[in-house]
Amino acid sequence: MNIVFAVLYAGIISVDRFAAFNVMLSRPIVISMIMGLLLGNSMECFYVGIIFEAIGLVDVPFGTRVPKEDSFGAFAGCSLLSFMPQAHEPNYVLLFLLILLMMYPVTLSLYITRAFNKTLYVRQQRNGRIYPLRLLVTGFCFSYMRGVIFYTLGTFIIYHIYMFLHGSKNSEMNFFVYSLMLFAFLSGYVLRFLSAKSYLKYAFFALGLIIGWVVL
Amino acid sequence: MKSLIIGFFSFFYQANLNHENMQGTGFAYLIRKAARLKGMELEVKKVHEQTSYFHTHPYLVNFIVGMWVREFEQNGEEDFHKKIYSSAFGALGDSFFWHSLRPLCFATAAIAGFYNPFAGIISYLVLYNLFHLSFRFTGFRIGYSLGRDVITFFNRIRFNKWATYFDIGSSLMLGILLSYMAKSSADFNSVLLGTLTVYIMLGMALAKKLDIVLGLTVIIITTGFFLYITGA
Numbered sequence: 001m002n003i004v005f006a007v008l009y010a011g012i013i014s015v016d017r018f019a020a021f022n023v024m025l026s027r028p029i030v031i032s033m034i035m036g037l038l039l040g041n042s043m044e045c046f047y048v049g050i051i052f053e054a055i056g057l058v059d060v061p062f063g064t065r066v067p068k069e070d071s072f073g074a075f076a077g078c079s080l081l082s083f084m085p086q087a088h089e090p091n092y093v094l095l096f097l098l099i100l101l102m103m104y105p106v107t108l109s110l111y112i113t114r115a116f117n118k119t120l121y122v123r124q125q126r127n128g129r130i131y132p133l134r135l136l137v138t139g140f141c142f143s144y145m146r147g148v149i150f151y152t153l154g155t156f157i158i159y160h161i162y163m164f165l166h167g168s169k170n171s172e173m174n175f176f177v178y179s180l181m182l183f184a185f186l187s188g189y190v191l192r193f194l195s196a197k198s199y200l201k202y203a204f205f206a207l208g209l210i211i212g213w214v215v216l
Numbered sequence: 217m218k219s220l221i222i223g224f225f226s227f228f229y230q231a232n233l234n235h236e237n238m239q240g241t242g243f244a245y246l247i248r249k250a251a252r253l254k255g256m257e258l259e260v261k262k263v264h265e266q267t268s269y270f271h272t273h274p275y276l277v278n279f280i281v282g283m284w285v286r287e288f289e290q291n292g293e294e295d296f297h298k299k300i301y302s303s304a305f306g307a308l309g310d311s312f313f314w315h316s317l318r319p320l321c322f323a324t325a326a327i328a329g330f331y332n333p334f335a336g337i338i339s340y341l342v343l344y345n346l347f348h349l350s351f352r353f354t355g356f357r358i359g360y361s362l363g364r365d366v367i368t369f370f371n372r373i374r375f376n377k378w379a380t381y382f383d384i385g386s387s388l389m390l391g392i393l394l395s396y397m398a399k400s401s402a403d404f405n406s407v408l409l410g411t412l413t414v415y416i417m418l419g420m421a422l423a424k425k426l427d428i429v430l431g432l433t434v435i436i437i438t439t440g441f442f443l444y445i446t447g448a
Binding site: 018019020021022023024025027029030033034036037042045046050051053054055056057058059060061062063064068092093096097100103114115116117118120121122125129130132133135136137138139140143173174176177178180181182183184185186187188189190191192193194195196197200201202204205206207208209210211212213 | 227228229230231232233234235236237238241242244245248260263264267271274275306310311314315316318319321322325326329330333334336337340341344345348379380383384385386387388389390391392393394395396397398399401408411412415416417418419420421422423424428429431432433435436437439440443444
């Protein structure tokens with residue numbers, strides 16, 4: 001039942017990203033925590049979420065730009081960590097690489113959605129009568145279906161490629177330390193991306209490090 | 217009340233987003249609704265005209281809708297100001313909401329979510345949408361009352377400064393998050409601390425030179441190899 005909810009949620013993520021609402025149900029950190037609660041592996045999902053969220057913080061939809069599908073990354077990462085067979089240690093390197101690779105075709109599906117919307121609009125324009133409400137409803141439904149189909153299909157494909165490539169070789173690795181190191185690297189990107197004056201930015205970052213270490 | 221209704225309809229105005237007219241279809245839909253609420257019925261030709269290219273930040277669109285209706289009512293230059301404000305509000309909204317508010321909400325939610333995932337979800341959604349919904353639901357009223365001078369509202373609240381303040385807050389919260397996670401998720405040792413410091417500096421050094429996904433790909437492989445040979 002929770003898997004059905006996850007698939008339906010994929011549609012909401014797709015809609016929330018660009019078609020409607022924009023209430024941030026599509027942010028990787030939110031997705032990871034919701035998926036963690038749905039699938040019962042909150043801590044691992046949390047670490048997946050912070051990595052893909054860091055990508056989304058730097059790769060933003062300024063103007064008409066289409067950012068990479070960080071939401072799909074979080075969705076697929078959380079799903080796959082839940083569905084991996086327990087018989088062997090997961091190979092996190094392979095898993096992350098496959099997810100990053102699959103983000104590209106899923107991002108491409110967003111272009112397809114826009115092309116579909118354009119076709120509908122241009123057709124009505126050519127016929128001399130434009131019905132905005134019809135176009136909006138169709139676009140909404142198409143965006144929802146894009147999420148359900150491409151997110152689920154992408155996750156399914158990664159799962160099978162992973163199972164095919166993984167074989168029987170175990171590579172024991174502390175997932176939390178691994179993710180923390182990746183996140184530390186991405187934090188460098190996020191810090192550079194923030195626009196405040198450098199000395200203020202780094203002073204407050206250092207202050208934060210001290211507070212986090214000493215107080216919490 | 218009218219501002220709330222337009223705010224609600226604006227949740228859906230981007231659904232036909234495309235590279236021909238971007239949000240033009242949704243804008244035409246919104247101004248027709250807004251004009252009806254003000255007791256006017258727009259001609260079909262006018263609505264068709266408004267489906268032409270339009271793109272702005274989705275949270276600030278209602279300010280433009282309010283301004284447009286006011287100018288239309290007074291036989292002003294609604295389309296001229298629409299063009300000016302769409303690009304201005306696009307830049308303003310992007311720099312605050314996408315660039316600055318999201319990192320702050322993320323760091324705050326991640327600290328809360330580290331304790332309790334449910335608290336993390338709630339804190340992100342509440343903090344972010346507090347700003348988002350305030351602008352979305354008051355936009356039409358303010359846009360309508362100020363008309364072509366709607367920009368004075370943003371000057372009055374010094375909106376262009378908000379991004380800087382929030383970025384400083386984000387730096388602080390990011391620092392807290394990183395050190396707290398390092399302290400909590402792994403036993404403290406000098407090697408880990410040193411490695412994390414090197415990783416942050418490496419990220420900062422590569423940030424302006426290498427695409428983030430490409431940088432992450434490289435670091436996934438090298439870190440995996442590093443942990444594999446050190447047995448960590």
